[in-house]
Amino acid sequence: MTNQSTKTVLMVIAAWVALIALPSLGHADKITDFIVFASAYGLLAMGLNLLIGYTGLISFGHAMFFASGAYGFGALMQSGAFAVPVAFLLSIGITSAIALLVGAICVRLSEIYFAFLTLAFQMFFHSILLSWVEVTGGDNGLLGGIPTPVFFGVDLSNHTHLYVFCVTVTLISILIMHRIVNSPFGYTLRMIRDNERRAIYLGVNVFAIKLTCFVLSAVFSSVGGIIMALFVSGAYPDFAFWTTSGEAIFMVMLGGVTHFLGPLLGAVILTGLNDVVITYTDHYGLFLGSIILIFALVLRKGVLDFVQPHRKRSKTKTSAEGASHAET
Amino acid sequence: MLKLEKLNKNFGGIKATQDVTLSFPEGSISAIIGPNGAGKTTIFNLISAQIAPSSGAITLNDDSIVGLSRNAIVRTGIVRAFQVASLFPSLTVMDTMIAAIESHQNNSFRLWRPFRGSQSEARALEILALLDLQGAADTVVSALSHGDQKLLDIGLALTMEPRVLLLDEPTAGLGPQERWSMIEQVKTIWQQLGLTIVFIEHDMDIVFATAERIHVLVSGGVIASGTPDEIRNDQRVIDAYLGASDQESAA
Amino acid sequence: MELDALFSCLTSMSCLITQTTSGLIIGMLFFLVAAGLTLIFGVLGIVNFAHGAFYMAGAYFGYTIFQFTGSYAASVLGAGLGAAVLGVLFERFAIRRVYGENVLLQLLVCYGFVLVADDLVQIIWGSEYLSMGMPPAFRLPPFFVAGGVIPPFYVFIIGIAALIAAALWWLIERTQYGRIIRATSVNPTMVSALGIPTPLVYLSVFALGLFLAGLAGGLAAPIRALTPGMGFSVLIISFVITVIGGMGSVAGALVAALLIGLTRSFGSIGFPLFVDGMMYVLMGLVLVIKPTGLMGREEASRP
Numbered sequence: 088m089t090n091q092s093t094k095t096v097l098m099v100i101a102a103w104v105a106l107i108a109l110p111s112l113g114h115a116d117k118i119t120d121f122i123v124f125a126s127a128y129g130l131l132a133m134g135l136n137l138l139i140g141y142t143g144l145i146s147f148g149h150a151m152f153f154a155s156g157a158y159g160f161g162a163l164m165q166s167g168a169f170a171v172p173v174a175f176l177l178s179i180g181i182t183s184a185i186a187l188l189v190g191a192i193c194v195r196l197s198e199i200y201f202a203f204l205t206l207a208f209q210m211f212f213h214s215i216l217l218s219w220v221e222v223t224g225g226d227n228g229l230l231g232g233i234p235t236p237v238f239f240g241v242d243l244s245n246h247t248h249l250y251v252f253c254v255t256v257t258l259i260s261i262l263i264m265h266r267i268v269n270s271p272f273g274y275t276l277r278m279i280r281d282n283e284r285r286a287i288y289l290g291v292n293v294f295a296i297k298l299t300c301f302v303l304s305a306v307f308s309s310v311g312g313i314i315m316a317l318f319v320s321g322a323y324p325d326f327a328f329w330t331t332s333g334e335a336i337f338m339v340m341l342g343g344v345t346h347f348l349g350p351l352l353g354a355v356i357l358t359g360l361n362d363v364v365i366t367y368t369d370h371y372g373l374f375l376g377s378i379i380l381i382f383a384l385v386l387r388k389g390v391l392d393f394v395q396p397h398r399k400r401s402k403t404k405t406s407a408e409g410a411s412h413a414e415t
Numbered sequence: 416m417l418k419l420e421k422l423n424k425n426f427g428g429i430k431a432t433q434d435v436t437l438s439f440p441e442g443s444i445s446a447i448i449g450p451n452g453a454g455k456t457t458i459f460n461l462i463s464a465q466i467a468p469s470s471g472a473i474t475l476n477d478d479s480i481v482g483l484s485r486n487a488i489v490r491t492g493i494v495r496a497f498q499v500a501s502l503f504p505s506l507t508v509m510d511t512m513i514a515a516i517e518s519h520q521n522n523s524f525r526l527w528r529p530f531r532g533s534q535s536e537a538r539a540l541e542i543l544a545l546l547d548l549q550g551a552a553d554t555v556v557s558a559l560s561h562g563d564q565k566l567l568d569i570g571l572a573l574t575m576e577p578r579v580l581l582l583d584e585p586t587a588g589l590g591p592q593e594r595w596s597m598i599e600q601v602k603t604i605w606q607q608l609g610l611t612i613v614f615i616e617h618d619m620d621i622v623f624a625t626a627e628r629i630h631v632l633v634s635g636g637v638i639a640s641g642t643p644d645e646i647r648n649d650q651r652v653i654d655a656y657l658g659a660s661d662q663e664s665a666a
Numbered sequence: 667m668e669l670d671a672l673f674s675c676l677t678s679m680s681c682l683i684t685q686t687t688s689g690l691i692i693g694m695l696f697f698l699v700a701a702g703l704t705l706i707f708g709v710l711g712i713v714n715f716a717h718g719a720f721y722m723a724g725a726y727f728g729y730t731i732f733q734f735t736g737s738y739a740a741s742v743l744g745a746g747l748g749a750a751v752l753g754v755l756f757e758r759f760a761i762r763r764v765y766g767e768n769v770l771l772q773l774l775v776c777y778g779f780v781l782v783a784d785d786l787v788q789i790i791w792g793s794e795y796l797s798m799g800m801p802p803a804f805r806l807p808p809f810f811v812a813g814g815v816i817p818p819f820y821v822f823i824i825g826i827a828a829l830i831a832a833a834l835w836w837l838i839e840r841t842q843y844g845r846i847i848r849a850t851s852v853n854p855t856m857v858s859a860l861g862i863p864t865p866l867v868y869l870s871v872f873a874l875g876l877f878l879a880g881l882a883g884g885l886a887a888p889i890r891a892l893t894p895g896m897g898f899s900v901l902i903i904s905f906v907i908t909v910i911g912g913m914g915s916v917a918g919a920l921v922a923a924l925l926i927g928l929t930r931s932f933g934s935i936g937f938p939l940f941v942d943g944m945m946y947v948l949m950g951l952v953l954v955i956k957p958t959g960l961m962g963r964e965e966a967s968r969p
Contacts, residue, residue: 139770145769145770145773147773192950192953192954195957196953196957198769199707199713199769199913200909200913202713202769202773203713203905203909204909204953206902206905207902207905207906207909207946207949208946210899210902210942211942211943211946214942214943215943218939219939329898330781333777333781336770336773336774336777337774337777340770340774344770370785370788370789371785372781372782372784372785372788373781373782373785373786373789375778375781376777376778376779376780376781376782376783376785377778377782378778379774379775379777379778379781380760380775380778380779380782382774382778383764383771383774383775383778384759384760384763384764384775
């Protein structure tokens with residue numbers, strides 16, 4: 088329905104206008120910093136949710152792509168040979184290549200293997216970032232700032248320009264993801280998530296679909312990484328550390344896997360929480376860990392409401408007696 | 416014409432089917448009956464390439480289909496629906512149908528086209544109308560009644576444009592009234608689409624009221640094939656099967 | 667790549683012996699951690715993503731006990747028991763609530779626990795690297811075998827770990843308890859129908875697995891620098907081992923652990939910057955050739 092698409096585009100434009108206008112209300116720097124930070128993590132989480140929420144594949148290694156975006160873009164810009172848009176696209180290409188390789192090995196595997204293998208590849212990637220000092224700067228990361236020559240009149244060293252650029256890129260990415268999720272491809276993902284065997288019998292090439300989704304998901308997460316690199320004008324090994332993947336998963340769950348914008352909401356909440364907590368305590372892990380445990384163990388009702396519906400039923404489905412889900 | 420000739424399937428030492436020879440003329444509706452464990456579902460599994468026969472031939476219009484992959488079987492026009500409805504619980508009925516039609520038309524990789532609003536939607540509506548499910552189009556599958564889930568499972572089979580439709584106990588698990596309305600739907604599909612339908616069924620009233628031809632299977636072998644009247648009066652069937660069935664339904 | 671160095675090592679008896687010993691000790695310590703991981707997976711059907719945290723806890727417990735008592739034996743035992751007790755609490759109050767739930771919840775619980783554990787260690791023991799030092803009993807001159815250097819402590823660790831491996835084999839294959847846990851891993855419903863309390867079986871297997879992890883941490887404390895977060899790389903390597911050996915197979919874990927130990931030890935000469943990489947390449951190869959692992963029974967790629 089073109090109607091629907093027009094509505095979505097209009098909403099995105101409205102969001103863009105609102106976000107651009109927001110800093111003029113005061114506390115401009117604080118607000119823009121927060122929004123850019125949240126959109127970087129928001130894209131990481133939303134990209135990840137293409138796998139978790141729509142396909143039912145739990146990647147515990149998505150920080151790898153966040154980092155490949157940041158490092159790829161940062162290193163290409165530091166080389167001085169590329170304009171911003173070119174480096175942007177090239178770094179997406181690099182991420183796609185890595186994702187294609189990792190995905191080809193991982194997407195055939197069952198749930199637990201998939202989660203752990205993506206985690207293992209991420210730690211491998213992390214160890215490469217640490218040891219390939221000439222390109223990545225090793226422990227220190229990409230230092231010395233990321234030069235951003237002016238392109239099409241956009242100067243990313245200017246704070247306002249950077250803000251507008253990040254908001255625009257984020258919203259366009261969200262628009263593209265929305266389009267993908269509501270395409271025949273997007274519904275094929277849902278079929279696989281709900282009942283892989285039936286999807287196969289309907290002729291779906293599950294491997295190819297999962298692999299495509301894995302690459303797309305990596306690309307959107309890497310755009311988050313690029314925004315992060317621009318924002319901090321550098322890239323650090325921590326981007327690829329497992330805790331970043333863990334946080335991304337938590338963002339996805341906190342906001343709700345079944346809602347398109349859920350992970351973005353989760354990113355906003357967690358980023359906000361970070362800002363508050365870091366000003367009061369050094370023991371961020373203790374705090375975040377406790378929140379996560381409370382969320383996963385005590386507020387489980389909420390988690391279940393979000394996460395469980397399709398999983399539980401699809402289990403019933405595969406068992407011999409499928410009659411019970413008639414009541415649910 | 417779908418033909419099985421001297422079809423055998425052994426599981427270890429157990430003969431699940433023995434020299435099964437059956438034919439299903441184009442456009443016919445036939446039932447396979449027999450006590451539990453007679454090998455009825457095995458025959459469906461063999462035809463749809465879920466399992467490979469130990470020996471024997473399966474031909475569709477004189478072309479052998481033994482050894483084809485499951486998807487290749489589907490492309491020849493032989494499609495089955497499942498005994499336990501196998502669906503996508505979180506999708507709506509309409510979305511399920513559109514998604515299935517899109518994958519049948521190899522559109523699974525269309526990333527950019529809106530899911531709704533294509534010709535597939537019209538096609539989905541057609542099938543839903545045929546199944547009398549259009550009222551439930553926006554219902555989430557997991558909220559459907561058991562009978563409607565089974566109907567939708569048949570609907571999924573129809574998206575694959577079958578010429579031969581295999582229905583494994585379409586009325587299993589349904590109440591007495593639901594059974595009859597289900598089998599009415601099956602008849603409607605048969606009449607409207609001109610398909611060859613083969614169904615497995617336990618309810619004898621339904622079988623005799625619906626099928627043009629009935630095949631009786633006992634312990635993996637065919638003991639009788641014929642019209643409802645022939646089967647009704649066949650002494651072997653009465654001895655071997657119908658008596659047992661009465662006890663079954665009495666139990 | 668330093669292929670020349672690797673080649674000259676492989677042709678020199680002394681280097682061969684030194685590297686083999688160091689490969690064995692790495693392998694045996696990882697085996698203890700991986701054995702617990704694979705046991706818990708085999709019986710409980712969950713992957714304990716927090717396993718490394720118990721290795722870390724064991725190491726720190728061992729360190730402190732050693733500070734107070736000066737006894738390495740006490741410190742190792744305390745490390746294992748401490749980790750097991752912690753494991754019982756973790757199972758009782760967290761993991762038990764997510765058995766049979768989707769992996770996402772299990773993952774999140776473990777992730778939260780690891781964050782808390784790492785930070786608690788930092789609060790209690792500080793964030794600096796700690797070094798426990800070699801227990802006095804092992805401050806002996808190394809053995810020289812054909813020019814190779816073998817510290818007595820290494821021999822001790824390899825021996826102890828081999829003993830534990832044998833004890834574990836005996837426990838699983840030869841005792842009533844072993845029969846119960848093997849049966850539970852295949853068919854928990856049947857076991858519980860026989861009147862055996864499965865929650866207790868789960869709890870005990872969990873405790874056993876973490877006892878082994880803590881033990882490994884305690885054993886390794888004299889030769890490893892202690893730091894918050896040290897458990898994570900151990901977890902990753904142990905996981906690679908369980909994948910190579912086959913999820914749920916203790917024997918497979920032993921073979922894979924030794925393989926990884928030797929790969930790391932010789933790899934550090936031939937490909938000093940690619941030691942982790944070689945491990946992943948090995949894992950990738952196994953997954954491509956035999957997705958269930960060398961001795962695995964669990965389907966890795968079920969549809």
